[in-house]
Amino acid sequence: MSADGAVPRVYADDEIDPGVQCVRCDAVCCRLQVVVMPEDPVPRHFVDSRRPGLNLMAKGEDGWCAALDPVHMRCSIYELRPAVCRRFAMGSAYCRDERDQYSRGIRRPIPLTLR
Ligand code: SF4
Numbered sequence: 001m002s003a004d005g006a007v008p009r010v011y012a013d014d015e016i017d018p019g020v021q022c023v024r025c026d027a028v029c030c031r032l033q034v035v036v037m038p039e040d041p042v043p044r045h046f047v048d049s050r051r052p053g054l055n056l057m058a059k060g061e062d063g064w065c066a067a068l069d070p071v072h073m074r075c076s077i078y079e080l081r082p083a084v085c086r087r088f089a090m091g092s093a094y095c096r097d098e099r100d101q102y103s104r105g106i107r108r109p110i111p112l113t114l115r
């Protein structure tokens with residue numbers, strides 16, 4: 001139940017919650033491991049290539065993607081971001097789950113990849 005006493009709606013896995021907005025989020029999706037594909041125009045200094053055959057977005061010590069602007073919590077390479085970031089839908093089931101895990105302090109090492 002929410003602060004106003006209303007019972008929050010439960011969204012199905014294929015639904016988007018319109019109440020979720022990036023401007024009111026700590027960019028928790030930018031804590032996931034993001035696979036960078038060869039065709040992604042990501043500036044190379046943001047790419048972690050230490051694992052053979054696997055390019056990932058580099059992360060800072062805080063756990064967020066190295067391309068995240070930490071002051072505004074926005075992507076600093078928005079026009080050049082990887083395809084997986086473009087596909088990550090605000091308010092989707094995955095987004096809602098990440099926000100829920102983050103709010104409960106749970107971290108999962110699951111890479112975000114293209115299907
Ligand atoms: S590239 Fe941009 S959108 Fe993708 S995880 Fe990094 S900061 Fe977030």
